[in-house]
Amino acid sequence: MTTAEFVVAILAVAVGALAQGSIGFGFGTLAAPVLAILDEDLVPGSVLVLGFTVAAYVAWSERGALDWFGIRWALVGRVIGSIAGAYAVSRLSHNALAVVLSLIVLVAVAISVSGWHVRPSPSTLVSAGALSGVMGTLTSVGGPPMALVYQREEAAKLRSTLAGFFLFGASLGIFTLFVSGEFGGTELVGGLMLLPGLVGGLVVSRFAHRWLDHGWTRPTVLAMSAAAAVILLVDAAT
Structure with missing residues (x-):
């Protein structure tokens, strides 16, 4: 990776951590x-190292x-979904599934904007x-479904x-990669090298969420969820 590419990588990590x-x-x-x-060697191992770090923080x-x-209830669903996803990857068209999932998220966003919403309950969380x-x-984009369920909750709780x-x-992702021999020192070092971007993004996020907490968290969640779905649609179409 060149110096310019490394700077871009640091900035990408910072923006992701800020969000x-x-x-x-x-x-x-x-x-x-x-x-x-x-x-491509940074994905998925090094990305998981960074994702683990930002989530832990x-x-x-x-x-x-x-x-x-x-x-607890969401993790029950996560295990089921991960198994179903692994099966789907081996049996069905990746692009077709990405389109379907993206459309589901977009429909959920549209319904939320209209005023209807679901509350966190065992059934909705699973x-x-x-x-x-x-x-x-x-x-590798799994945030929108959970974010939409918690969109009307207190921002800190979300x-x-x-x-x-x-x-x-x-x-779970790191453990799975480790057992399969796809995670080791190289992936760990790759993640650690980009930690400065992660720290910078998290520092800025402390100021950003204070502003978002004044009524802007839900609109931002909806916009980010829609953007994620559109990105997946574009990727599937190209």
Whole structure:
């Protein structure tokens, strides 16, 4: 990686960390595609190292607002969704599935904008966790389903709960790669090299979420969810 590419990678990680620290998700959506273009060896191992780090920081810094009840049910769905996603990858068209999942997210955003919304309950959390697991397995973008369920909750609760959820997902991903021989020192060093961008993004996010907490968190969540779905649609079409 050249010096210019390294700077771009640092900036991509910073922007992803800023989004995740501010609204609870967005690191995979914003940083992972850029890092994959710059150096394919950074994906998924090094990205998971960074994702684990940012999730651990957010979950710990706002641990008092973390919804343990919600996480338990969402993780049940996450396991189911991850298994379903792995099966789908081996059996079905990746692009077709990405289009379907993206359209589901866009419909959910449209419904939310119209005023109707779901509340975090065992059934909705398992469903959102499962959809997130499928999306995460297929595309590395699993935030929107969970974010849409928590969009009307207190901002700190949204951020910390999503962080706890992603912390499990990143841990599972790293463990799976390690067992399969796809994660080692190279992936760890790759993630550590980009930590300055992560730290910078998280520092700025502390100021950003104070502003977003004054009524702007939900609109930002909806906009970010729609953007993630559109990005997946474009990627599937090209």
